[in-house]
Amino acid sequence: FRVQSAEFSAGAAAGNQIPEARHVEIAFAGRSNVGKSSLLNMMVQRKSLARTSRTPGRTRQINFFDVSLVGGPTFVFVDLPGYGYAKVSKTEARDWKVLLEDYLQGRTTLRAVVILVDARRGLEQEELDLIEFLQTRPEIQIVMCATKLDKLPLAAQKPRLQELSKDAAVKVIGTSAESGGGRVELWKRLVWIASG
Ligand code: GTP
Ligand code: MG
Secondary structure, three states: OOEEEEEEEEEEOOHHHOOOOOOEEEEEEEEOOOOHHHHHHHHHOOOOOOOOOOOOOOOOOEEEEEEEEOOOOEEEEEEOOOEOOOOOOHHHHHHHHHHHHHHHHHOOOEEEEEEEEEOOOOOOHHHHHHHHHHOOOOOOEEEEEEEOHHHOOHHHHHHHHHHHHHHHOOOOEEOOOOOOOOHHHHHHHHHHHHHO
16 A cells, blocks of 8 residues: 555634545544554654654644545544543533544544554444444544553564453454554554545
8 A cells, every 4th residue: 555645634623624625534532642643654654744652642632634645545534632631620521522522423424443452452432432332433443452452462462462452342353563563464454444
């Protein structure tokens, strides 16, 4: 999968700043610091297209990126702000929820949400809530990724992915932004979703 171009198109801090939907859209969701921005960069093979940080809660708005594959479709990749970061105020957490729900509810071109969980941590209540919410929108595919797989010893990776797949009741793709692991498998899934 060769990326022809990848560029930032817009950032939205409020519902009325969300840009008009144009292409097949794929959103990356998950708890703060799980590696959403890093996975997005890994997919497009650009080191710092989406801003990453050691400090959780770095991505505070919804960022939209136009991504086109050589000979393939154009996607919009959406980097969502992370949830579950304890240090944000109640007001901020509520604003965030409103923004996310505004986005998820009305988005007709949204075809898939990639839900990221840390391979070492697994699914928690927030992920189950998100899955439940998305099940009310069956036209949106759910793709599960287990991030930071490189942080597990090699021998533990496969059994861990099997365990996570059982918990999530879908096949979980193991990813590593460090090694590029999972890139081809995730692209295959996204291209299949775009074509279907
Ligand atoms: P927010 O925007 O705050 O919600 O975080 P995020 O989910 O976008 O996480 P981000 O991509 O900024 O990554 C957080 C930290 O984890 C950074 O220090 C990354 O370098 C690190 N990280 C992300 N993915 C991986 C991975 O696959 N392997 C390893 N070892 N580190 C990773
Ligand atoms: Mg981020």
